[in-house]
Amino acid sequence: MSFELMLALSPVLIVVLGGAALMLVEAMSTKKPDVDESASSEIALGTAMTLLAGAVAALGVWFYGPENLPSAAALAPYFVLDRFTLFFTFVLCFGGALAALLAGGYLPEHRLDRGEFYPLLTFSVVGAIALAAAADLLSLFVALETMSLGVYCLTGFRRGSTRSTEAAVKYFLLGSFAAALTVYGVALIYGATGHTDLAGIKSVIRAFSANAGDPAVSSRLAVLIVGMVLVIAGLGFKISAVPFHMWTPDAYEGAPTPATSFMAVSVKAAAFAMLLRVLIGGFSDPASMSWSAGWPPVLAAFAVLTMTVANVVAGRQESVKRMLAYSSIAHAGYLLVGVVATVRSSADGQGSVLFYLLTYTFSTAGAFGALVLCGSRGKEAVTFEDLAGIGKRHPAAAAVFSLFLLSLAGVPPTAGFFGKLYVVKAALGSELYVLTIVLLLNSVIAAYYYLRVLVYMYMKEPMAGAPIAVPMKSGYVAAALVLAAMAIIGIGLLPGSSLEMAIKAALS
Numbered sequence: 001m002s003f004e005l006m007l008a009l010s011p012v013l014i015v016v017l018g019g020a021a022l023m024l025v026e027a028m029s030t031k032k033p034d035v036d037e038s039a040s041s042e043i044a045l046g047t048a049m050t051l052l053a054g055a056v057a058a059l060g061v062w063f064y065g066p067e068n069l070p071s072a073a074a075l076a077p078y079f080v081l082d083r084f085t086l087f088f089t090f091v092l093c094f095g096g097a098l099a100a101l102l103a104g105g106y107l108p109e110h111r112l113d114r115g116e117f118y119p120l121l122t123f124s125v126v127g128a129i130a131l132a133a134a135a136d137l138l139s140l141f142v143a144l145e146t147m148s149l150g151v152y153c154l155t156g157f158r159r160g161s162t163r164s165t166e167a168a169v170k171y172f173l174l175g176s177f178a179a180a181l182t183v184y185g186v187a188l189i190y191g192a193t194g195h196t197d198l199a200g201i202k203s204v205i206r207a208f209s210a211n212a213g214d215p216a217v218s219s220r221l222a223v224l225i226v227g228m229v230l231v232i233a234g235l236g237f238k239i240s241a242v243p244f245h246m247w248t249p250d251a252y253e254g255a256p257t258p259a260t261s262f263m264a265v266s267v268k269a270a271a272f273a274m275l276l277r278v279l280i281g282g283f284s285d286p287a288s289m290s291w292s293a294g295w296p297p298v299l300a301a302f303a304v305l306t307m308t309v310a311n312v313v314a315g316r317q318e319s320v321k322r323m324l325a326y327s328s329i330a331h332a333g334y335l336l337v338g339v340v341a342t343v344r345s346s347a348d349g350q351g352s353v354l355f356y357l358l359t360y361t362f363s364t365a366g367a368f369g370a371l372v373l374c375g376s377r378g379k380e381a382v383t384f385e386d387l388a389g390i391g392k393r394h395p396a397a398a399a400v401f402s403l404f405l406l407s408l409a410g411v412p413p414t415a416g417f418f419g420k421l422y423v424v425k426a427a428l429g430s431e432l433y434v435l436t437i438v439l440l441l442n443s444v445i446a447a448y449y450y451l452r453v454l455v456y457m458y459m460k461e462p463m464a465g466a467p468i469a470v471p472m473k474s475g476y477v478a479a480a481l482v483l484a485a486m487a488i489i490g491i492g493l494l495p496g497s498s499l500e501m502a503i504k505a506a507l508s
Helices: 003-008 008-029 041-064 070-075 083-109 119-135 139-155 162-193 199-210 215-238 247-254 257-282 296-314 320-343 348-375 395-409 413-431 432-460 475-493 497-507
Strands: none
Touching: 003 008, 003 041, 003 070, 008 041, 008 083, 008 119, 041 083, 041 119, 041 413, 041 475, 070 497, 083 119, 083 257, 083 348, 083 475, 083 497, 119 139, 119 257, 139 162, 139 257, 162 199, 162 215, 162 296, 199 215, 199 497, 215 257, 215 296, 247 257, 247 320, 257 320, 257 348, 296 320, 296 432, 320 348, 320 413, 320 432, 348 413, 348 475, 348 497, 395 413, 395 475, 413 432, 413 475, 413 497, 475 497
16 A cells, blocks of 8 residues: 555544554453443543544645545545545544543443443444445445444443333334335446446436437336435435434434434434435436426425424423434434535535534534533433523533533524524525525524523522432543534634635535
8 A cells, every 4th residue: 555545544544443453452451340430431532532633634634635645546436535525534533532532421420331332433433434435336335334333332332221222223123224225226226327336327317318218218217216216215314304213312312422422423424425425426417406306306305394393393302312312303404405505506505514514513512412411320411300400500511501502503603603504595595495494494493492401501490309410520521522612612703714624525
């Protein structure tokens, strides 16, 4: 392997080799969780440092310029090294690092301190990076399963909990069904076009459009359309779009909160990277992007359903964790508006989605991290009532929670405000006026349940005899929250450079 190729692959190599090394360290460790509650604390720190190093390496290759590494082209289409891949590598690694830091405090506190959590997390990040880089349907599926298998295990990590086990089984079964739909769709697309690489599929579809009157071509087009529908359905499951969202609230609630944070952040980001790769790379011809017979009306309907259903149901939840799960589904709806906006303005639409995912990563990881901070073992913050009065008893914990909730609500000058602003701008630029109105109305609905948390924290007192959440003390959790808060404030005050990078990634 040449030095140039090693430099191009350095973000992935750092994560793979670091994960393997940490797995060996955990296997040879003489510390036991039953004796030492911090048996894997060092592995948590090592995992976070490995993933942060991967994020820094992605930035290094970005500034060096992937166009200056021509040998990386030999990996295409199975692994495409471009600015799009590097942008998502940074987001995925940073999201994974925040989850690792949260786990470093959460797992020992709740007597779940088992070292296998971190290799599962690390290699799921590897699968997610490969998913963002895949421009071939076969490598895309392999990467998807690499990421998903680790996440299934993380969901059921709390082995003594029937709720966690039920969530893992439900996630696995529905995920397997979605994977089967995806594979069948890929098989149909291959049968119709003779290609699994997205560029080849796109060229064949253009040829089909030029000969649409030929009966043989018409039959192959019908097979192709069915295949595309099945693939979009499989992708809809991974992004938690309604009506493919049923697994999300149970999986998010049953999993340990750091695993929930990883699923809500990195898994969703990888799923949207996959969606953009497939739709823009393989189905961006005029026929596939038409409003009469293409994918835009399907995704527009998904966007409306996802935003509306998720926000309405989220407002009825009593569990804060379950509310954040439905909030995550609603954000998938907002992102789908940006995806639909790529029909008329690919750069603006994709750029808005990428920038939104960047702000969403820090906001959501921070919100779940703040929920972790607000509760210790036996005195956890689960429901809204558990948070009553915590603003007076523990103002620091309430303050960081408030910051991330305000960012998720899109309140200026947080990063979340600019994320929504640029999606709305892209939608208006593409003349998607109905979708824009629905998005804005849903943002108002979402503000209700975010502000409801603040009302309980600052304006209500615990009921007599009710359990009172007591914040935990953990340097790992505090470090994760500080990093996320700095990113939220920094991007909120200076959004221009991050948006510019997102647009460059989209143009690549």
